[in-house]
Amino acid sequence: MASSSVSARPNWPASRAGAVLTIDLAAIAANYRALDARTPGAICAAVVKADAYGLGAAHVAPVLEKAGARQFFVAHVDEGLALRESLSPAARITVLHGARPDALEDCVRSGLRPVLNSLEQISQLRALARRLGHTLDAVLQLDTGMSRFGLSRADVQCLVQEPDRLEGISLSLIMSHLACADTPENPANREQLEAFLAAAAILPAAPLSLAASSGIFLEPAFHQSLVRPGAALYGVAPNAAGPNPLAPVVTLAAHILQIRTLSKGDRVGYGLTWRADGPRRVATLATGYADGFARQGAEKGCAWFKGQRLPVLGRISMDSMTVDISDIPEGQIAPDDTVELLNASHGVDAVAQAEGTIGYEVLTSLGRRYHRVYENQPQNT
Numbered sequence: 001m002a003s004s005s006v007s008a009r010p011n012w013p014a015s016r017a018g019a020v021l022t023i024d025l026a027a028i029a030a031n032y033r034a035l036d037a038r039t040p041g042a043i044c045a046a047v048v049k050a051d052a053y054g055l056g057a058a059h060v061a062p063v064l065e066k067a068g069a070r071q072f073f074v075a076h077v078d079e080g081l082a083l084r085e086s087l088s089p090a091a092r093i094t095v096l097h098g099a100r101p102d103a104l105e106d107c108v109r110s111g112l113r114p115v116l117n118s119l120e121q122i123s124q125l126r127a128l129a130r131r132l133g134h135t136l137d138a139v140l141q142l143d144t145g146m147s148r149f150g151l152s153r154a155d156v157q158c159l160v161q162e163p164d165r166l167e168g169i170s171l172s173l174i175m176s177h178l179a180c181a182d183t184p185e186n187p188a189n190r191e192q193l194e195a196f197l198a199a200a201a202i203l204p205a206a207p208l209s210l211a212a213s214s215g216i217f218l219e220p221a222f223h224q225s226l227v228r229p230g231a232a233l234y235g236v237a238p239n240a241a242g243p244n245p246l247a248p249v250v251t252l253a254a255h256i257l258q259i260r261t262l263s264k265g266d267r268v269g270y271g272l273t274w275r276a277d278g279p280r281r282v283a284t285l286a287t288g289y290a291d292g293f294a295r296q297g298a299e300k301g302c303a304w305f306k307g308q309r310l311p312v313l314g315r316i317s318m319d320s321m322t323v324d325i326s327d328i329p330e331g332q333i334a335p336d337d338t339v340e341l342l343n344a345s346h347g348v349d350a351v352a353q354a355e356g357t358i359g360y361e362v363l364t365s366l367g368r369r370y371h372r373v374y375e376n377q378p379q380n381t
């Protein structure tokens with residue numbers, strides 16, 4: 001019975017939600033192909049950690065596989081186990097954090113390749129290989145300056161002096177991560193590349209990987225054997241300066257709940273921080289900070305209606321925000337219309353700028369309450 005009432009109103013799930021998040025799968029596929037084409041000598045992997053940066057790995061990963069990706073990276077073992085269900089058995093899944101000792105066997109038995117970030121993780125995998133009686137595939141990560149993950153220079157020396165530590169381990173990749181790749185002129189990029197190549201030169205030979213999204217837009221020397229883009233696949237700009245060469249992926253359309261007319265002196269929102277200097281028309285939108293729009297971005301925040309900018313007024317609430325619609329002629333906008341909080345020309349990077357953060361954080365903060373529409377599913381070809 002419920003299903004018949006749903007089918008009678010095809011837009012019903014969308015109109016129940018405060019906002020509709022549309023994810024353009026063809027744009028993600030196009031971004032993958034563009035990044036792959038930019039790195040002709042390298043394998044282009046796909047980073048789908050944090051549920052494909054909040055966009056839904058179960059929907060996104062198969063599209064990336066269809067677009068040509070054969071290697072996928074996640075952060076946690078659990079993410080890898082879930083991802084296995086979405087990909088063909090041939091897809092190679094690497095777990096960036098590696099596995100804690102009691103999860104390592106599950107990780108390996110499920111066909112997930114762990115990253116080894118420390119001598120402890122190396123000895124745990126060696127012990128498991130010995131116990132299982134066969135060689136295990138792994139990625140070795142080196143710290144080349146970020147002081148976050150991977151073997152230190154002293155750890156590398158230790159491995160060189162005691163090669164038995166790698167017994168039973170087949171290193172199919174040696175990787176590191178750039179700290180400043182979004183600022184191409186930063187000398188730290190070259191320093192990390194040189195430190196990486198110097199360390200790799202004394203370790204057992206393996207393909208190398210250094211570049212994530214921003215690194216792909218540095219010189220080809222940074223590409224090495226495999227590149228690991230995440231954010232760029234989802235349309236985030238690879239560096240702050242200059243135009244974004246990637247296709248926009250997300251659109252967010254929020255419902256208008258109410259429209260009201262204010263007189264001079266009327267105030268808006270918690271703390272009554274905004275005061276009308278004359279008559280204004282305002283709309284309350286069904287999206288707030290619980291949906292990923294940071295409170296601190298309010299003063300520079302905006303929505304869009306048919307190309308017109310609608311500034312946010314006052315503070316953003318948990319479930320709503322208020323925007324100025326005075327520039328839209330009366331009768332041309334009404335409750336139940338939608339306005340855009342993200343669109344092709346005002347994307348996650350623009351929202352990030354208003355909020356004082358980066359597009360990555362806006363993307364991964366997008367709420368769980370949106371009605372999600374996956375459009376332009378690539379056809380089987």
Ligand SMILES: *Cc1c(COP(=O)(O)O)cnc(C)c1O
Pocket residue numbers: 047049096177211212213214228229230231232
């Ligand atoms: C997240 C991550 C990536 C992907 O980074 P983007 O900047 O999103 O392309 C690549 N490598 C490592 C080690 C990461 O943690």
